[in-house]
Amino acid sequence: MNMNVSVIGIGAMGGGIARALLKSSDINSVIGYDVSEELTRAFYEEAQTVSKECSIGEGDNGIPICVEDVILPNNKTNVLILVLVNEAQCQQVCSSILSTNNDDKSLGSMTIVLCSTVRATWVRETSSQFEERGIAFVDCPISGGPIRALAGKLSIMASCNDEHVLTSLRPLWKAMAGEDENIHMIPGGSGMGSTAKMVHQLLAGVHVVCSAEALTLAAKAGLDPEQMYKIVNGAAGHSWMFQDRGARMIQSPGEEVKSALN
Secondary structure, three states, X not given: XXXXXXXXXXXXXXXXXHHHHHHOOOEEEEEEEOOOHHHHHHHHXXXXXXXXXXXXXXXXXXXXXXXXXXXXHHHOOOEEEEOOOOHHHHHHHHHHHHOXXXXXXXXXXXXXXXXXOOOXXXXXXXXXXXXXXXXXXXXXOEEOHHHHHHHOOOEEEEEEOOHHHHHHOHHXXXXXXXXXXXXXXXXXXXXXXXXXXXXXXXXXXXXXXXXHHHHHHHHHOOOOHHHHHHHHHOOOOOOHHHHHHHHHHOOOOOOOOXXXXX
């Protein structure tokens, strides 16, 4: 399968994924789009240094200016990755794709890969809508943060109603995740990947809350939070979330907030 990939949503995670794909010899072309014109242009400026097609040949000097530009038949996209902030954004983009002219045969050769964290029920409903149009849909939540996204070392949890689709995307999984231990094919059809991500997020949230409670307890008990942070990171109570989020918790007041629970 010749992979011509478009990524919608090239912020911290999507931008890392798009750049990792640019480095992969298994990916023919990479198109990136974001509602932020600044992010889109920054990606194209970097992409110019890579010997790989990254232009749609339309719009402003080949740079997509809307979602519709990305799904134009002449840009050859056959894998469309969505890395959006929330379900509302996913719904908006998916509705835009589904509203495309039914006579447009190019959509039938496209595979949608959803990497956002959304409800499993929404995934199943949306997957059915795409499949009715003959468009393959892969439920593929990701984890690992921006650094691992850029390095092509994400953990992926992919599920699909057609297992052959998952197999055909093997080069994409390798480009996004690298080692086989990071690539998890979840049986049970679309929605099961998001179910796995829900379980993961439960643990991630618990670790964040417990990290905050532990460091607060240390401070109120008269301990140095920075020293306590170092102690935990070298002991059995350590976790990835404590190491990452705990470091931010002991920063000086006024530092930019980079994570939130809601």
